[in-house]
Amino acid sequence: MSEVPSVNIYLTKRWHVHLPGSGALREGMSSLSFLERAIVIVLSVTLLVSTLMMLGEIRDIFSRSVPSPGGNLTEGIIGTPRFINPVIARSDADKDLVALIYSGLMRPSPSGELIPDLAESYKVSDDGMTYTFTLRSGAVFHDGSRVIANDVVYTIHQIQNPLNASPFARAWEGISASAVDERTVVFKLGKPYAQFIDNTTVGILPRTLWQETSEETFAVHRLNVEPVGSGPFMIDSIQRDDSGIPFAYTLKRFPRFTLGSPYLEHITIMMYGNERDLLSAFEEGTVESLRDVQPSYAETAEKLGANVDSYPLPRTFGAFFNQNKNQIFTERAIRNALSTAIDREGIIDDILYGYATPLEGPLPPPLIPADKVVDSTTVGEARAILENAGWARGDDGVYAKKSQRLAFTISTANTAELKQTAEALERAWETLGADVSVELFDLGALHQNIIRPRAYDILLFGQVVGRGGDLYPFWHSSQRNDPGLNIALYTNIEVDDMLSDIRTTLDAATQDDLYASLDSEITADVPAVFLYAPHLLYALPGWIKGVVSGPVDEASERFMNVYEWHTGTRTILTASPVLNY
Secondary structure (H helix, E strand, O other), rough: OOOOEEEHHHHHOOOEEEOOOOOHHHHHHHHHOHHHHHHHHHHHHHHHHHHHHHHHHHHHOOOOEEEEEOOEEEEEEOOOOOOOOOOOOHHHHHHHHHHHHHHOOOEEEOOOEEEEEOEEEEOOOOOOEEEEEEEOOEEEEEOEOOOOOOHHHHHHHHHHHHHHOOOOOOOOOOEEEEEEOOOEEEEEOOOOOOOHHHHHHHOOHHHHHHHHOOHHHHHOOOOOOOOOOOOOOOEEEEEEEEOEEEEEEEEEOEEEEEEEOOOOOOEEEEEEHHHHHHHHHHHHHHOOOOOOOOOOHHHHHHHHHEEEEEEEEEEEEEEEEEEOOOOHHHOOOHHHHHOOOOOHHHHHHHHHHOEEEEEEOOOOOOOOOOOOOOOOHHHHHHHHHHHHOOOOOOOOOEEEEEEEOOOEEEEEEEEEHHHHOOOOOHHHHHHHHEEEEEEEEEEHHHHEEEEEEEEOEEEEEEEEEOOOOOOOOHHHHHHHHOOOOOEEEEEOHHHHHHHHHHHHOOHHHHHHHHHHHHHHHHHHHEEEEEEEEEEEEEEEEOOOOOOOOOOOHHHHHHHHHHHEOOOEEEEEEOOOOOOOO
């Protein structure tokens, strides 16, 4: 083999350095002893390995993993959507597809805060009565048309139109919407309302596609089942049965979504008529994800390879006293003793499999003060409360005082969890020394015949407070009678003032103080035995990444960061170092 000629590296026109060729290297090595040659080889290998490791570390410093586009997800739900329209969506099936297909001015995020979506920014007037939104210049609908202020105004007017019977009509009552120019929309309120910003998550309709629709045909328009929105996913195909009823929607990612093109290529939503068929499809692998997983099924879903994510719901479940119907509840000692006798953690573990937050007051997550702890309870302590108030156990084991007996009925809906919870309350209170009976009703009959006329001793039910934390409808004295939602028929002038102040106060710190005072005042009055705030359970395949659970108003908000979900990652190099602390 011929020798490799020496290589010259020129430093200047005058100076240069000679690097030895292979012949010189062989000659140099041959002059060394065996031990010296071994040392040189070891040092050379060490230098090479160190250099490669250093280069690898430099590469790692200037690279990072990012989600890669691609992948599909098939989800199963119960029910067939009829109104995939943010104005009139009613069922869970409607709302699920609305959440994927439509965008609002603002969007829920896993942190619990709202982030701009179609809006670029917004500002609030000093008096809290005027909200001015600026739309993103690049926001477009799925058909390519621009999202402009008139689309927003049209959507709000449709919500306010009584003929549409929109579920959001009450939230938008008395609010005017006007377009200043194509990118600016102004909302004027009759009075300050701190929770108004939550209204702006409602999806926006494309006015140009809807404006020729008459009031009479709005609810039956083709776009209610073949929707066009501006959300992260758009209609790709619809599968229908022989009667023309959709049973599967396949959605594809919308590359021009305001918050960035989603990573998943497709999401298919398949509809089933009942839970049995849905679970069979899940176990067979026909569908890969499930919403509203029952706590009792969570372990099974995990054994099948799913990750079960838990989302705290802003709901307050409790046993609400009707002091007008049963006079024994006018005595605070009775209400306090009944509350003290309940093992909330036990109910959550036994009935909800741990998927709930224990409550001892009216605030649901995430409004509960950080330093609040639910006290442990004992029957002995509860009996002491009764006996200190002059109640004594009779021969039948039931407490009585003069001519009154500790006897009452629990009314609730005939659903599995509420029925089991009612039975747990019945056992605990009978152990305490009460005469308890339970009445179960279908949900419709419960609303019409029991809740609306306030015809119950104790109502076991839930309050859907919502993200905004507006407790006014549930605890203000003006809401005691139907259609108000104050099912405890609670009256407290100081609480009324706090509820009104929470609605009009924009300062976050002041609101936190008001919530803490409100919680203390209502908890001390014991108008209900507060029990728990349930969690939404969502089963997803383990290969879906980027899902971040957080507080949600309802099941459809599990899709709040769906545009960030992905199935794989790729490595990219960056111009600046990526620091990992």
